[in-house]
Structure formats: structure tokens, C-alpha cells
Amino acid sequence: xxxxxxxLGLIAAAALVVAVMPFLLxxxxxxxxxxxxxxxxxxxxxxxxxxxxxxxxIGHGAFMAIGGYTTAILTHNxxxxxxATLPIALAIGFGAGVIxxxxxxxxxxxxxxxxxxxxxxxxxxxxxxxxxxTGGTEGLALPTHTGLWLYGxxxxxxxxxxxxxxxxxxxxxxxxxxxxxxxxxAAASSGIGLALHKTLAFGVSAAFxxxxxxxxxxxxxxxxxxxxxxxxxxxxxxxxxxxxxxSLWGVVxxxxxxxxxxxxxxxxxxxxxxxxxxxxxxIVIVVMALLPQGxxxxxxxxxxxxxxxxxxxxxxPPPRMEAR
Amino acid sequence: MPANLRPxxxxxxxxxxxIFLLVGSLRSALxxxxxxxxxxNGGIYASLGVALVLIYRATQVINFAxxxxxTFTTYVAWQFMQWGLGYWGAFVITLCVAFAGGIAIxxxxxxPVERRGNVLTVVIASIGVLIAVEGAVGWxxxxxxxxxxxxxxxxxxxxxxxxxxxQDLGTIGVSIxxxxxxxxxxxxxxxxxxxxxxxxxxxxxxxxGVRVSWMLSFGWGLAAVLGAIAxxxxxxxxxVLLQPNMMDGVLIYAFAAAVLxxxxxxxxxxxxxxxIGAMLNLLxxxxxxxxxxxxxxxxxxxxxxxxxxxxxxxxxxxRVHRV
Numbered sequence: 001x002x003x004x005x006x007x008l009g010l011i012a013a014a015a016l017v018v019a020v021m022p023f024l025l026x027x028x029x030x031x032x033x034x035x036x037x038x039x040x041x042x043x044x045x046x047x048x049x050x051x052x053x054x055x056x057x058i059g060h061g062a063f064m065a066i067g068g069y070t071t072a073i074l075t076h077n078x079x080x081x082x083x084a085t086l087p088i089a090l091a092i093g094f095g096a097g098v099i100x101x102x103x104x105x106x107x108x109x110x111x112x113x114x115x116x117x118x119x120x121x122x123x124x125x126x127x128x129x130x131x132x133x134t135g136g137t138e139g140l141a142l143p144t145h146t147g148l149w150l151y152g153x154x155x156x157x158x159x160x161x162x163x164x165x166x167x168x169x170x171x172x173x174x175x176x177x178x179x180x181x182x183x184x185x186a187a188a189s190s191g192i193g194l195a196l197h198k199t200l201a202f203g204v205s206a207a208f209x210x211x212x213x214x215x216x217x218x219x220x221x222x223x224x225x226x227x228x229x230x231x232x233x234x235x236x237x238x239x240x241x242x243x244x245x246x247s248l249w250g251v252v253x254x255x256x257x258x259x260x261x262x263x264x265x266x267x268x269x270x271x272x273x274x275x276x277x278x279x280x281x282x283i284v285i286v287v288m289a290l291l292p293q294g295x296x297x298x299x300x301x302x303x304x305x306x307x308x309x310x311x312x313x314x315x316x317p318p319p320r321m322e323a324r
Numbered sequence: 325m326p327a328n329l330r331p332x333x334x335x336x337x338x339x340x341x342x343i344f345l346l347v348g349s350l351r352s353a354l355x356x357x358x359x360x361x362x363x364x365n366g367g368i369y370a371s372l373g374v375a376l377v378l379i380y381r382a383t384q385v386i387n388f389a390x391x392x393x394x395t396f397t398t399y400v401a402w403q404f405m406q407w408g409l410g411y412w413g414a415f416v417i418t419l420c421v422a423f424a425g426g427i428a429i430x431x432x433x434x435x436p437v438e439r440r441g442n443v444l445t446v447v448i449a450s451i452g453v454l455i456a457v458e459g460a461v462g463w464x465x466x467x468x469x470x471x472x473x474x475x476x477x478x479x480x481x482x483x484x485x486x487x488x489x490x491q492d493l494g495t496i497g498v499s500i501x502x503x504x505x506x507x508x509x510x511x512x513x514x515x516x517x518x519x520x521x522x523x524x525x526x527x528x529x530x531x532x533g534v535r536v537s538w539m540l541s542f543g544w545g546l547a548a549v550l551g552a553i554a555x556x557x558x559x560x561x562x563x564v565l566l567q568p569n570m571m572d573g574v575l576i577y578a579f580a581a582a583v584l585x586x587x588x589x590x591x592x593x594x595x596x597x598x599x600i601g602a603m604l605n606l607l608x609x610x611x612x613x614x615x616x617x618x619x620x621x622x623x624x625x626x627x628x629x630x631x632x633x634x635x636x637x638x639x640x641x642x643r644v645h646r647v
Contacts, residue, residue, distance in 0.1 A: 050444075056444060058388075058447075058451075103628060103631070103632055106632065107631055107635070109384075109443055110384065111583070111587075111631055111635070113386055113447060114386055114579050114583065114627065115624075115627060115628065115631065117388065117576075117579070118576050118579060118580070118620075118624040118627055119624060121572060121573065121576055122576075122621040122623075122624040125618065125619075125621055126617075126618075126621055128617045129615055129617035230572060231455075234451050234455065237451065238448060238452070241445070241448045245444070274459075274463040275459070276459070277456065277458065277459025277460075277462065277463070278456050278459040278460050280455060280456075280459070281452045281454070281455035281456025281457070281459055282452070282456050284449075284452030284456075285432070285433045285452040285456070288437050288449045288452065289433075289437055292437060292442060292445045
């Protein structure tokens, strides 16, 4: 009971920070804050498929590209209201995730990593090629919005997605996902449909990434194939792992890590802006060496503080990935 | 279904491909030219693909940083040439730098996480290396496109109305030679034997006195050397050029080559690389709607098809899982 109150307090504090933040920031920093929410949504999606269901995906930037282009094409070419495109992006993203998830049923570990990595590089090439839809390398422009509006939209969506994920994962489906992750054979023997749950995980995951892509495009008010380059996919995966796979609160830490750390490094003048990727990559390597389960270990420790003297409490088992 | 495929399917497919390329080349000069320049690209994919296979066989890890490391070493070669060294001098020095660099990266970034035995952690560490090394290239040399000199003079040979460029022939020659040297190293030296032992049976190898972790580092060094050769060949080709992200696309073709070859077979990666290089080049010159932008998605489709139809590739072993 004590633990529950402690957690609720943490949630309230986090919500308060997110709600008050935009009024303390400049317009530019508000859109940076909105981008944190974009990463949060995309990493939540990736965490469902990689953290909870155990299927590696390095290509979630591809799903973000699908959502981003859905929004851009509908608003730019067909005059839609931009917020109205979000449900469409969600639906198309779900479809794309199911299509990718179907062949992924047969692959594990390294092979799935290879395929999704290739997907992340292949999708922007498609956008370059079919330029009469997508504007090619020149891209498409979208209506501009104030930083406050973007911040509100991004964090409101992030909150909805977070709650949806929590509801999905706490019940029967979430248990089935985790069972598939821990042992496919055991899960199948206890009557869990492997195909259904893996494709469902891929679909939901891609749908969230797709919405994240839509909002990302709205924040940039511009889209071209380079927006969804390889780096974006890599950053989402890094965020998910640094935050802690299989941990919902870790996702928040991961999103802040990938968006704010490079900005912090640049603005602190500690390193020149060209050197930021080098330092960022080095930090990723160090974090992996010291904290392979991500921030979830630390977060679990904090959340467990009230219980510390009552019993040893570990509710964060490390996710197991199969080698192949 | 894959297990039921007849054993003669793979040789038959390869023979069919070779006959197709030969007959086409004999009938049309353009076809022959495109085949040779495709095979030259394929040689590059093959070198990088073998580098991937080398690391995958030893540790079951895909090295996503392979392309970035190759780019870095190619810039090193370019820098030495700027300082006035001849091509082959710079080439040899670069291979030494690559070998040392590969070992250093394995020691610093990969070995500390490998001990934990989690595949995903190692994948992220290699992605960290990818970001850091590619960032280092941009930081040191800037984002501009550089001109990388070629090892071979710009000259063409005419054989029966077909113009073969020396550049293409040289690229094929260097890639094949480097893989053959590597094969000889593994087959005929004590070091190679120890490395094979360390990759296949780490515990047994340790018992007979092989220093397994050093052998793994060595494997990374050799992979980096192969990557450096691929990078230097690729940067001289007009379709790639020397720029910080030049190997991103090449890496995907190398993935496709490795997957086509079965991911565990160096010979498979070589044949896969040559086949993919030739087929993609022919595809883009004969099918009008296949633009250069569609070649990467095509490589993706090749990978997907191979994995769906025959996941063990042309030469991979079919693994049987015990429940």
C-alpha cells in the first residue's frame, strides 16, 4: 500500500513538471520538449515489441517515416486538418507493423535485427523514388504552429499512449507478450497463440511509432527523406535499451536521454558541436558496459525505497533475448 | 518446407546464374560490361560480407559498426595520400591501422558487454561504436565529399568489342585476393586453427590452451582489415564516393550478401556478394523503372526472400533446435 502511494506521488510530480515546463521555456525549447514526447511515444512502441515481446527491431524509424508521410501527404496534397491525420497514421502504422510482423514470425535475434536495419535504410529511399507523392528530396512543407501548441499536442498524445500501453500490458495480453519473450515454447504449450501475439505486438508498436512520426513532422513543419534517416532508428533503440527494456518508466528516462543529452552536450560548450556524436556514442558504450539493463534497475531501486526494510523486492527481471 | 529442399537446388541455381551471365555476356557487349562492373561492386560487398560473417561465426553478433569502421579507415588512407604517400604505401599502412583499430574497438567497447551474454546489449554497443566512429569521421574530416584516388589507372581493355575498365577488373581482383589470403590464413596457419577452434568450441579450445578472448579480438582486427579494403575500393567507385556515410548502403548489400550465403559461410558471402552485385547492376540497367533509389529496397527484398524461402541461405547449416 505504501508503495502504491509512493508511486502515485512520483507520477503526480512528473505530470506537474511536464505541465509547468512549457511556461518556463522559450519557444524553441518548447519544441525541443515536444520532441522528447515524440521519442517517448516511439520508444514506448519499440518497448512493446522488443522489451515485452522479445523481438528486436532496429527499424522503427521506418514506421515513423510512414506516419510522418501520411500526415504530410494528407495535409499538403489533400488539405486535411493536421491533427485529424493522427488516427489515419495510427491505422496505417498498425497495418504496416502487421505486414512486417508476419515474416518476422519466422526470424529471431540476429536475422530480425538485420532485416529491420535494412528496412530503416530502405524506406527513405522509397520516399526519394516516388517523389510525385512525397516531394522527393526537396520534401513537403506543413503549416506552422506555436511551440506551446506543439508541446501540448505532443505531451497529450504521449500521455494517452502511455496509459494505453499500461492498460495493454498489465492484463492478459501483456502477460502473453511476456510469456512469448521468456520462452516461446513454454508460451505455446500453455495455449498462447505465438503468431497472433507477435504480429499484434508488431502492429501496436508500429502504430505508436507512426503517430510519433506524424507529430515529429508537425514539430519540424517539414518532411523529407533525411528526416527519417538511420540515426533516428538508432536513437529510438538506444533510448529503449538505455531506459530499460521491459520497464514503462524507463521509457521516460530513455526519451530524455536521446533527445536532451545531445542538446545538453552542444549547449554546454564542453565539446564542440561536431564532436557531439562521438561523445554520445562513447556514452552509449559506457552505459551499456556499466548498466546493461538500463535505467530500470535504478528506477526499480527508487520505487522500492519504501519497501526496503520490509522485504527484498525485485520486480524487474532482466529481459532475456534469444541468440537466434 | 525449407528442410525438404533437395540438395542439388543450390548448385543448380548457381550454375544457372553463371550460365545466364556467360550467355548474356557472349551475346551482348553492353551486358558483358554491366556484368563486369556489377561483379566489381559485388567484390566490395563480398569483402564487407566476409567481415560480417567472420564476427558472426565467432560470437553470433552482427557488427553494425562494420561500415563505419571501414569508412574511417578509408579516410585514414586518403589522409596518408594527402600527406604525399603513394597509393600502395597508404594502403599497407591503412591495413595496419585498421587491424589495430579493430582490436582496440573490440577491447574497449565489445568485450566488457559481451561477458554479460545478452545479444541485445552487444548490438547496442556496436551501434554506439557506429555512431561514435561515423561522428569521428565527420568531426575530423568534415561532411564534404572527397576525391579518393583509385589504385588502378583509368584505362580500358577491349576484348571483342567489349570495353572492360581496369578499375573494375582490379577491384574484383583485390577483393578475391584478400578473401583467398584470409582463407589461407585460417586453413594453413596455427593461428588460423586456433581462431577456428575459439569460434566453434570456445570451452574446448580454452582447455587445450587457446587464448579464446584474444582470438576473438583478432577476429575483429581481421574483419576491420577486410572492411578497410572494401572501403578503399568503394570510395574510388563513382557511385559511392568518399563521404562520411558512404558505407551505409554498401553495408546493406553486404548484409544481403552474407544472408544469401547463409551468414555463417565466408564462401557463401563471397558468392552472395558477387551475385547481388551483378544482379542489381543488370536490374538497374535493363529494367527501366528500377532507379538507383530502388536498389536498397531491392536488397531488402532479396534478404526477405532468402529468409522466407531458405533461412540457412546457400551454404549455411540448418540448425535444429532441441526442445
